[in-house]
Amino acid sequence: MRPLTELDDSVLVSAAVAGNREAFDVLVERHRRTVYQVCYRFVNNHEDASDLAQDAFVRAWKGLKNFKGQSALSTWLYRIAVNVCLNRMSAKTPAIEAIESTDHFEDVRIEGAQHAMIREERAVAVRKAIASLPKKQRATLILRTYHDMSHQQIADVLGSSEGAVKANFFHALVNLKKILGSEP
Amino acid sequence: MTHLTPDELIDAMEGLLSEARQSHLAACEQCRRELAGLSNALTEAKQVSVPEPSPLFWPNFSQRVRVAIDQDASTADNWPAWWRWQVLLPLGAVAMIILGLMISVPKQPRNDDASVSEALQTPEAPEALDRWVMLADLVGDIDLDTASAAGVTLMPGDAEQAVLELTAEEQQELTRLLRAELTRAKS
Numbered sequence: 001m002r003p004l005t006e007l008d009d010s011v012l013v014s015a016a017v018a019g020n021r022e023a024f025d026v027l028v029e030r031h032r033r034t035v036y037q038v039c040y041r042f043v044n045n046h047e048d049a050s051d052l053a054q055d056a057f058v059r060a061w062k063g064l065k066n067f068k069g070q071s072a073l074s075t076w077l078y079r080i081a082v083n084v085c086l087n088r089m090s091a092k093t094p095a096i097e098a099i100e101s102t103d104h105f106e107d108v109r110i111e112g113a114q115h116a117m118i119r120e121e122r123a124v125a126v127r128k129a130i131a132s133l134p135k136k137q138r139a140t141l142i143l144r145t146y147h148d149m150s151h152q153q154i155a156d157v158l159g160s161s162e163g164a165v166k167a168n169f170f171h172a173l174v175n176l177k178k179i180l181g182s183e184p
Numbered sequence: 185m186t187h188l189t190p191d192e193l194i195d196a197m198e199g200l201l202s203e204a205r206q207s208h209l210a211a212c213e214q215c216r217r218e219l220a221g222l223s224n225a226l227t228e229a230k231q232v233s234v235p236e237p238s239p240l241f242w243p244n245f246s247q248r249v250r251v252a253i254d255q256d257a258s259t260a261d262n263w264p265a266w267w268r269w270q271v272l273l274p275l276g277a278v279a280m281i282i283l284g285l286m287i288s289v290p291k292q293p294r295n296d297d298a299s300v301s302e303a304l305q306t307p308e309a310p311e312a313l314d315r316w317v318m319l320a321d322l323v324g325d326i327d328l329d330t331a332s333a334a335g336v337t338l339m340p341g342d343a344e345q346a347v348l349e350l351t352a353e354e355q356q357e358l359t360r361l362l363r364a365e366l367t368r369a370k371s
Contacts, residue, residue: 025246028245028249032242033242036237036245040234050237054252057249058252061249061253126232127232130229130232145230163191167191170222173222173225173226176228177222180225180228
């Protein structure tokens with residue numbers, strides 16, 4: 001018998017729906033990074049992102065029997081994660097971390113402290129600008145820019161039309177340009 | 185020729201603009217400037233990365249998910265059968281049917297037993313009873329997902345109404361469960 005880690009998502013989903021928790025564990029392991037990353041893009045801090053990603057997987061477990069396989073499991077998980085994030089955004093203003101990964105410190109050595117500081121300040125400004133976008137625009141920008149999803153896939157995730165996705169993407173960029181243009 | 189539409193500007197950024205419109209873009213300073221502004225904003229956004237969490241985070245995260253699923257399952261098991269959606273939804277549907285029947289049966293003056301029995305003997309009454317039986321059959325096995333897919337949703341005031349219809353004992357149990365949930369949420 002093949003180990004669970006070698007099975008594809010659809011087989012693991014069937015096993016998980018039948019009550020096999022280990023199959024679901026493998027799915028979590030396989031998709032946790034992308035789900036965490038999409039959550040981080042929404043809230044810009046590790047603590048909230050990990051809570052949201054956890055919540056998304058709990059919901060996925062509960063709703064797994066409703067996953068019909070019409071889209072990829074990853075698209076379905078994106079949909080859950082985005083909905084969890086959008087719901088949280090309605091209730092809470094995200095805290096933005098000013099300093100991030102260890103890569104930052106490597107940059108300090110390579111580019112010099114001053115250059116790295118300017119880059120970091122700009123990154124914070126961009127995150128703030130993205131955080132201030134209306135919900136649908138923000139979700140569209142995140143999924144298109146950082147997760148390389150097609151307009152149609154985003155439309156499936158957000159439950160809207162491809163035209164609406166394109167319009168949201170356009171307005172997100174226009175707003176981003178405006179906000180960043182007014183930054184000192 | 186008209187300037188590029190928002191859709192066309194996005195297509196241009198993604199290299200999908202038609203040849204005819206590309207020639208407009210090549211000749212139009214205003215469209216080129218707008219496209220450059222959008223492209224710059226996108227480039228800036230792309231440069232912002234997600235920091236990689238500590239390597240210890242991932243095994244810990246999987247464990248957290250497992251624990252959260254177990255906790256969620258045990259919380260769900262603590263709710264009494266009468267409070268579950270699978271029960272409340274059919275009950276709500278039956279309540280709506282009763283309301284519908286009350287509206288559909290011709291109104292008779294109150295305190296008049298004779299006129300009530302007359303009303304039940306009207307030609308509409310058996311038809312209304314048939315509707316009740318048919319609808320009760322239809323909603324008997326419905327669950328939340330099926331109901332949601334069919335567009336049945338809770339309306340404002342439904343929850344309050346449901347609580348009012350509980351017996352004193354059920355209300356007491358509900359209060360106990362809500363207190364337990366609040367305590368759990370605070371901790």
